[in-house]
Amino acid sequence: MTGTIPAKMTAIAITQPGGPLVLKPERRDVPEPAPGQILIRVRAAGVNRPDVLQRQGAYPPPPGASDLPGLEVSGEVAALGVGAGRWRVGDPVVALAAGGGYAEYVAVHGTNALPLPAGFTFTEAAALPETFFTVWHNVFERGALKAGERFLVHGGTSGIGTTAIQLAKAFGAYVITTAGSAEKCEACVRLGADRAINHREEDFVAVVKEVTGDNGADVILDMVGGDYIDRNYAAAAMEGRIVQIGFLGGSKATVNFGKLMVKRLVHTGSTLRPRSAEFKGEVAAALEQKVWPLLASRQLAPVMDMIFPLKEAWRAHERMEEGQHIGKIVLDVG
Known part of the structure; x- marks a missing residue:
């Protein structure tokens, strides 16, 4: 990693199974990207129903995945693992994660990331991958x-x-x-x-x-x-x-x-989260070819409900559980 990446980051942890208030900020080590992975400086993270189930203790992360919630992010590439392919440090991306998205940094497989669609803000883009x-x-x-x-x-x-x-x-x-x-x-x-x-x-x-x-x-x-x-x-x-x-x-x-x-x-x-990085990479390739041009032209766009600061992830979960939202709930990581 480069010297500009800190050793520690703020992340939202599930302190115990329970209601929204069990989501609390913690200081965690910044992950190292493994071979084939990229490290993303997270700017925004999407909130999804599986995050709620994980918080309740009903949807444990798959083996090897982060224990932190968060399955989709947007941000910039901060560091590259060996063989990370097409990406360069500084590239704006959106990505599917197996977990760990509620944090300032997350490591994902390079094939599970896509370019930030032209004209999209980070908060809009974070609403794309999971859905x-x-x-x-x-x-x-x-x-x-x-x-x-x-x-x-x-x-x-x-x-x-x-x-x-x-x-x-x-x-x-x-x-x-x-x-x-x-x-x-x-x-x-x-x-x-x-x-x-x-x-x-x-x-x-x-x-x-x-x-x-x-x-x-x-x-x-x-x-x-x-x-x-x-x-x-x-x-x-x-x-x-x-x-x-x-x-x-x-x-x-x-x-x-x-x-x-x-x-x-x-x-x-099907379930998406436990599938292999290779499988998700195949879906990503199909999306980039067939759907990403529709996003760039604004024929498609995510419906945005509410945006909350990362440290108020519990409020985002409350919003989701109330069931009144229309579209996506997103965390602004900064």
């Missing part, structure tokens, strides 16, 4: 969404939801989403959703059938689980693909699997 990697892989690679198909995403005003609406629309899909209030439904429509369903007042299965001429949704992205699983099967089209990325409503359910056979459905799912 864009997740949506691209699950909707377009696993779900194989194609132009002209009907796409249903639950939780349309979440970070994942706002990203999925924009990406699906940009690539030519008919987009349906669910949300929990009239205000949230309006936000989804402004983002490009063709139909937003207030799930507190309407049955999404009935609405999906109505707006698709009783055909159903070709691809469904679901982070709810629970009783949504059986209802997704009912809302899906023949040969439909349902991609599971979370279980906010529970991971166990009573399901009529006859629908799976009769409709020839595919029900798949």
Whole structure:
């Protein structure tokens, strides 16, 4: 490392499993970049639902990852590990991390970083990696969404939801989403959703059938689980693909699997954090080729909810758990 990098940094640690107030600033050693890694001077860090689960003790970091929360950052390359490839010290980047993003420095694999999109602030850019990697892989690679198909995403005003609406629309899909209030439904429509369903007042299965001429949704992205699983099967089209990325409503359910056979459905799912750096690098390469130009031209942009200082990460977690946010919550690291 260069002499300009300090030995210590401020980081936000999970002092014990619990509520938001267990997140506290600590002094930690600045990590050394391993071979293939880059060290990033973090300027902003995104806040995501897995961070909340980790804080609660329900989502431990994968082996070898930092115990600090934080799965996405923006900043400048501060140092290079051996074989870090394309990057140079000073390059502005965004990156996916396996953990450790709530800190002034984080080491990530060089292939898991992307150039800061032209015209983006660091706080905007920190809202990109986790949701864009997740949506691209699950909707377009696993779900194989194609132009002209009907796409249903639950939780349309979440970070994942706002990203999925924009990406699906940009690539030519008919987009349906669910949300929990009239205000949230309006936000989804402004983002490009063709139909937003207030799930507190309407049955999404009935609405999906109505707006698709009783055909159903070709691809469904679901982070709810629970009783949504059986209802997704009912809302899906023949040969439909349902991609599971979370279980906010529970991971166990009573399901009529006859629908799976009769409709020839595919029900798949994935988690991103434990996947290899090589796999994430492949997703990054696809994003840089197919999505990054849309960001540079502002055809796509993250929906920003609120920005908090790093030392007030607990407030960011409170905001997420309240469930009123529309879009991404970000920490300004400075």
